Amino acid sequence: MxxxxxxxxxxxxxxxxxxxxxxxxxxxxxxxxxxxxxxxxxxxxxxxxxxxxxxxxxxxxxxxxxxxxxxxxxxxxxxxxxxxxxxxxxxxxxxxxxxxxxxxxxxxxxxxxxxxxxxxxxxxxxxxxxxxxxxxxxxxxxxxxxxxxxxxxxxxxxxxxxxxxxxxPGIVARPRPVSGFGSAFMSELLHALAAGERYVCPVSPAATAWWLxxxxxxxxxxxxxxxxxxxxxxLPALRLSIAEVVAGLARLYGPERSALVTFDPDKAIEAVFGRYPMLDVRAELALGFSHDGSPVELIRNALRA
Incomplete structure (x- = not known):
């Protein structure tokens, strides 16, 4: 082949x-x-x-x-x-x-x-x-x-x-430096908290996106x-809020990581990348396509070397 x-x-x-x-x-x-x-x-x-x-x-x-x-x-x-x-x-x-x-x-x-x-x-x-x-x-x-x-x-x-x-959908985690994408915050949030760094998130805790x-x-x-x-x-993807992703990071790396995130929502970014509805992927799941399963598994898969 x-x-x-x-x-x-x-x-x-x-x-x-x-x-x-x-x-x-x-x-x-x-x-x-x-x-x-x-x-x-x-x-x-x-x-x-x-x-x-x-x-x-x-x-x-x-x-x-x-x-x-x-x-x-x-x-x-x-x-x-x-x-x-x-x-x-x-x-x-x-x-x-x-x-x-x-x-x-x-x-x-x-x-x-x-x-x-x-x-x-x-x-x-x-x-x-x-x-x-x-x-x-x-x-x-x-x-x-x-x-x-x-x-x-x-x-x-x-x-x-x-x-x-x-x-x-949005794929994470793009390698650092993450730039040039309106959805770059999705990858940068994972990298920053995994490394124990402070991060100012440009969307609110309730903002939802599709994560894969x-x-x-x-x-x-x-x-x-x-x-x-x-x-x-x-393609199937997890629909997660930023709060759910931060909670997953805290489960993996310790509860103190949640305190590293502060929020300064950008209305333009949140309007495009923070208001995603549910996905209807029943047919695709039946064919065997899949997402990561849970926030913790998403983070593990995304940051796996």
């Missing part, structure tokens, strides 16, 4: 790459990213392509031999895509469509796992959210993610790809690569 991972040096991509390489039965893996291969990823089964999918020469390299399975994780993050719409379109939309076309030309109907985003939903109400919720993206990043979901579904309908798109560890995310990506299911799915 030949496997492709785009965005393979990123937060989730590097974790996925290492898991694939640790499984001797997973086959040969090609990693693609703008940077070098992660130090933890090595071995004769790994091939590395340094470059971007918006580079025609890179696509030509990828087209040299067919892939059986592709994990498409590469993207320009939301804040940068909003600030640089031409770059966002070139990478998040155009390059994704070019990759799907390239994979479709192999005629072996490869399995494609696409990392979509909850950004496709746009503004949220109090109603539970799932794939049945109307997608009304409010930012360019979410719009492009939805467009690519549709393109993957069309390739699957035509029979030249076997596609599954997973809508990812990188470890659980990789488990779900691997499941998506092997099950016989196509279409768009919402």
């Amino acid at each position: 030949r496997i492709l991972v785009t965005g393979a040096a990123g937060f989730i991509g590097s974790a996925l790459l290492c898991r694939l390489l640790s499984d001797v039965d997973s086959g040969d893996v090609t990693g693609l990213d703008l940077g070098d291969a992660p130090p933890a990823a090595s071995g004769r089964r790994l091939s590395w392509i340094r470059g971007g999918l918006d580079d025609r020469a890179v696509l030509e390299q990828l087209g040299a031999a067919p892939f059986d399975l592709a994990f498409h994780l590469a993207s320009v993050p939301g804040s940068r895509a909003e600030a640089e719409p031409v770059l966002g379109r070139r990478v998040n939309l155009d390059a994704s469509l070019d990759l799907f076309q390239l994979l479709a030309q192999s005629r072996n109907r490869p399995r494609v796992v696409y990392a979509s985003s909850v950004a496709v939903y746009g503004a949220l109400s109090d109603a539970p959210v799932g794939v049945q919720t109307e997608a009304r993206p409010a930012i360019t990043y979410g719009a492009h993610k939805r467009m690519v979901e549709i393109a993957l579904a069309d390739h699957t309908r035509r029979g030249d790809l076997s596609g599954i798109a997973l809508r990812l 560890s990188a470890r659980a995310t990789v488990d779900n990506l691997l499941l998506a690569g092997r099950i016989d299911c196509c279409g768009t799915l919402q």
